Amino acid sequence: MMLNRNSHAYDDIISLPHHISSHHPQMPIHDRAAQFAPFAALSGHEAAIWETARRTEERMELDEDAKAVLDEKMAMLQILLPRQPQITVTYFKPDEKKSGGSYITVTGNIKKIDEYEDTIMLVDGLKSFVKEICNIEGDIFTGKLPKTHNIR
Template sequence: MRDAEEIYADIIEYEYKGPAHHRRMSPNKRAAQFIPFAALTGFGDATDETARLTERRRVLTESRREELDEKIAACTSSGVAEQAGTVEITYFLPDLHKDGGSYVTCRGKIRKTDPYARTLLMEDGTCIPAEDVWDIRME
């Protein structure tokens, strides 16, 4: 079997000029030809969503629920609210796409409570359902 130099000996010294009727492709366009093709569009997003972890809602005891209700009442009662300053509320935020959610902490002042809807409205506009509150710290 003959080696490549022997086979192409007659043309190996010629300089390649390229086709006369086409311009040379830029290196960026040439490199783009070799980018991997995504045959399964959306598959990466779906696997990322499946891999994302969520927490389960923790169950409060009755005594803990009463303690939190007292803290909420203390934070919103007239006179105490001005002195209390900011509060730090940790609450459960349900996930919109899968079961479970995460525990989020919000800092600020409680603007008002709605006893019928059982919600807390913070000064920044965040509305927190009272049954989702896990902890309240007064500063």
Template sequence: MSGVYDDILHLARPQSKKHRPMPMEDRAAQFLPFAALTGYDAAVSETARLTEARVELDPQEAERLGARLAVLVKRQQEQPELSLLYYVPDARKAGGAYVTVSGRLRKITDFPRCIYLTDGSRIPIEDIVAVESPCLRENMD
């Protein structure tokens, strides 16, 4: 089976005498997909990211939380270990997320109403929904 290109089929590819061959990495870049909608994938990902709505504590839960915080105020000099569940509003869209942080209590302030931990964390009291600590178990029993 003789073909039309049999005479050139096994010849070497022509090389330019003026220009060096393009490196393989640069050649591969020519064939990367074209992103006509720059940022589209990021926008879709951001829209798909889920957030949680802030839950309002009922009066009984709020009172229980207040009592637990009052115990911590009295015992803050001891720097007790504690774990806080609190709400962090999302910076980009409606809603937020509930985050748990653990550490040692440094201080509780009235203005601003915050809890400070020894690691430098600052948690606004109005965002806190739950507090756990070994010193609370002793006082609440």
């Protein structure tokens, strides 16, 4: 086994007491540890890189037939609104930081259609602009309603 020739270089001072200054206060342990923390020369740079790499989807343009179907479904929802039927809505949520956004699908009972604000609101408080909706589904559109939901 080969020994490092410098392994005994400090034998003469290793057992001496640690020096404590009489003029300068001792640095707290937390501040001493901070000296060895990683340093980010460009604060926020990593977050900017992640933001640039984050993908968004482009908004789909609905054709006239799809718009007509959505209009029919909205009219049916307006009629059945007092019964608060359960629906599944897919809508586009624009991204707050860059172009594009994401499509979100939620299921819940409809509470209100606000024609002034052009929004649809679910019982749980979720609100979406009607112009952002690309699909609405539910049993009310397929004729599979419970007897309490039949239109008379």
